[in-house]
Amino acid sequence: MKFFLLILKNLRRNKLRTTLTALAVAVMVTICTEMMTILFWVHQHVHTQACQSKLLVSERWVAPSCIPARYLSLLTHQEGVEDWTLWNLYTGYLDASRQNSRKGFGLATRPDNLIAMHIGLEKLDPAAVLALQREKTGAIVSADLMEQMSWKVGQQFTVLSSSHPGKDLRFKIVGVLPPGEYVRNFFFREDYYEEGTGNKETITCVWLRLRDAETAQRVAGRIQEQFQHNQPELKVETESAGVARFVSREQALLSILKWVVAILVIDMAIVLSNSISVATRERKGEMAVLKVLGFEPLAILVLVVGEAMLIGAVSGLIGAALAWLCSALAVSGLLPSSSATRIFLSFPIQVQMIFWGALMGAFVGFAGSIVPAWNARKVRVSDVFAKIA
């Protein structure tokens, strides 16, 4: 702690260099933070217990799936099923332009257990769910769609159907989905879907929640066996398997993302290392003076590494805080809609990432400074003074 002032003052020595180094690290941490959020999202969805104990039942060979409604009671009465819900996908245009960019994907479902059955809706305002239960034509719409269409809660909108059975439906917005999971979706009531479209015969998929992952595996096997000779045949998979399937499809993209994060971290370390190397070379005489005064080689090493870690941690903190702030502003609708804000809406950055950003910066500072610090600790006092004299 006694050396902290010395480290701090050293950073003020060449303000331009310190600022540029900090800026480079901050920008890279900002990018890394969003990428890590995406990778963390994938990891969480593939590995969490909640995802492994939830089954998604859909039609095996047809997409979009179309399960006969009569299967529903057979599925939901399986032993071990604790709760269930269903989806009926309702796709359509949100305005008369009928452009694909104006398409929305409605999910007709049960309103009573909406939050309990859907990962990513934990932060949904319960008042919105109550409003959906009260209002038959109600819809809870994603933040992304709300922003794109400039809608407000309480407003009505009509979806021009682009899917079978081709009936347009009018909705009243009763709430907004938390950002993250559902980007271009809106939830509405299954009974309104049946009434409005007249489709009471089929459902898109069924979600079953089981006690644990083991039960989920057992029930999945039983359903597969029970329906294997039926027409249509069913496919059963855990939610995590569903995500894993998506992940395996997008594996190349995710691998690139991981490599980009790794390269950025290495790049940050190089930027910092270069800056610290220049600084230590410039201050070789001072390092020698410190040694003369009694600073041990380890203390010199700590001073150099401490300087780099401080600049890394502060820059990382600023970079991650900036990313989080942008994400928070995008989520609250205070940032204008753009491709960048859409990413933040799909993968909102958690406040904890500020801590991880600082930690990443500090790590990069350590990695980038260890070689120059090692060289600095080996400065020979007599050599330096001989050169100076």
Added chain:
Amino acid sequence: MSAKSLIVVDNVAKEYMRGSERISVLRGVNLALAAADFVALIGPSGSGKTTLLNLIAGLDQPTSGRVFFDGLEISKLDETQLARWRTNAVGFVFQFFHLIPVLTAYENVELPLLLLNMTAQRRREQVLLALDLVGLSHRLHHRPGQLSGGEQQRVGIARALVTDPKLIVADEPTGDLDSAKSREILDLLQSLQQELKKTILLVTHDPTAAARARRVLRIDKGLLVEERTNRCQRLAV
């Protein structure tokens, strides 16, 4: 070897390799310095003055021979042990001051104390005392760039004194100063030696500076070739 000797240099040699060439800088130097003495080391450039000073101050290790400080064989200590020993035992005054430019006079003087187990209050007292001794109590919060050459050297002397070492080594302390400032610095060193009973080892080219010392050692080609005692040290004005 005198019983009262603070420093004993016993048959010390120092060699360097320059490429494949072996350079012999010191060739069997024997020397004893008494406590509270003021000794000047003079000689032409490349004669080995600074090398001998580095060995006595524990900044370098001899190729052969031994160096004792207050009975402790410092030529046996490793780099870390020497660093710890230097903090308490030796104060350094350099030709080019070597103050840390981003620190104030106060902070520069405080630096060696950061290595000691000392409360902040005690550190403050020591620093203020040292700066008062060199007459810079009014320049505590000035950075080196805001001080004159003479004042910077005073800060350097305060930094050398602050840990209350037995030995102060000064390598051409007036080499970068004009004659008036040089006189002031030499007066100061002399008064510190007389009042605080510090042992001062001064390396210099300047005969006026050497005249301030009680004892003058002349070194040439790595050997002590002459030793004389000034009958009457010129007193501080």
